[in-house]
Amino acid sequence: MYKNSVKYHDICGISYFGSNIDGLLMFLKERNKVKGQKTWITTVNPEFVMATISDEKFLDIINKSDVRTIDGIGLIWAREVLKTRRGLNRWLVALKLGVEILGGKWRDELISGSDLIVDFCKMAVKNNEKIFFLGGFDDRAKRCGEYFSKKFKGLKYDFSEGIPGVKNEEVLKKINTFLPDYLVVAYGMKKQEEWIENNLKKLKLKVVVGVGRSFDYYSGALKRAPKWVRKMGLEWLYSLLKDPKRWKRQLVLPRFIWMVMNLK
Numbered sequence: 001m002y003k004n005s006v007k008y009h010d011i012c013g014i015s016y017f018g019s020n021i022d023g024l025l026m027f028l029k030e031r032n033k034v035k036g037q038k039t040w041i042t043t044v045n046p047e048f049v050m051a052t053i054s055d056e057k058f059l060d061i062i063n064k065s066d067v068r069t070i071d072g073i074g075l076i077w078a079r080e081v082l083k084t085r086r087g088l089n090r091w092l093v094a095l096k097l098g099v100e101i102l103g104g105k106w107r108d109e110l111i112s113g114s115d116l117i118v119d120f121c122k123m124a125v126k127n128n129e130k131i132f133f134l135g136g137f138d139d140r141a142k143r144c145g146e147y148f149s150k151k152f153k154g155l156k157y158d159f160s161e162g163i164p165g166v167k168n169e170e171v172l173k174k175i176n177t178f179l180p181d182y183l184v185v186a187y188g189m190k191k192q193e194e195w196i197e198n199n200l201k202k203l204k205l206k207v208v209v210g211v212g213r214s215f216d217y218y219s220g221a222l223k224r225a226p227k228w229v230r231k232m233g234l235e236w237l238y239s240l241l242k243d244p245k246r247w248k249r250q251l252v253l254p255r256f257i258w259m260v261m262n263l264k
Contacts, residue, residue: 045072113211135186136215
């Protein structure tokens with residue numbers, strides 16, 4: 001079976017799914033055949049990794065998920081850099097890899113929440129399945145659903161703003177009444193993973209994934225980076241330029257690079 005042939009990558013204390021998005025969809029197709037099976041996906045980037053250093057509980061939550069994907073070109077860079085012993089050679093390799101990444105190499109290995117939403121909607125229409133949009137700010141879950149229902153005719157979807165605007169008990173009731181195959185949760189890093197861990201046993205679904213600020217793009221609240229920027233893995237930089245208030249969060253990136261360069 002396909003799932004038994006999947007390789008995994010260990011990077012900075014977390015084991016990641018070792019294939020591309022097509023491989024993940026094949027993997028999910030097999031898992032979804034098992035009645036009552038749930039699959040929890042976390043899409044991890046360097047910001048997640050740095051958060052786990054000061055929060056072991058968050059690391060534990062991530063490792064409880066069924067599938068952890070690489071959603072950040074910095075993790076691909078780290079994986080390759082760490083194949084070289086610490087020292088001058090590692091710095092030289094790091095620079096060479098940086099240039100290659102800017103040229104688009106390894107981009108196809110990334111699996112982001114933003115891309116998964118699109119594929120889940122495609123699968124939902126193709127297989128007569130349903131998707132639920134949870135979270136975002138204000139009415140972004142609603143607008144996100146409207147966007148995809150226009151993009152994919154016949155899409156069966158529902159949505160909720162979620163907490164704190166809607167009580168969690170009401171959120172769970174609405175989800176389980178709708179019985180989605182796919183649940184995408186946009187509560188933001190850590191908060192969405194904590195919510196999934198606390199509520200997974202109560203949920204009736206097949207696949208759940210935290211998607212960060214993805215609703216911002218598809219609701220029209222924030223323009224997504226052009227394809228050439230995404231190809232270089234620099235969508236985070238584009239988002240920062242569009243929303244400068246996020247600059248403090250991006251300070252973790254230099255710390256991540258320094259950490260990787262000094263790991264044994």
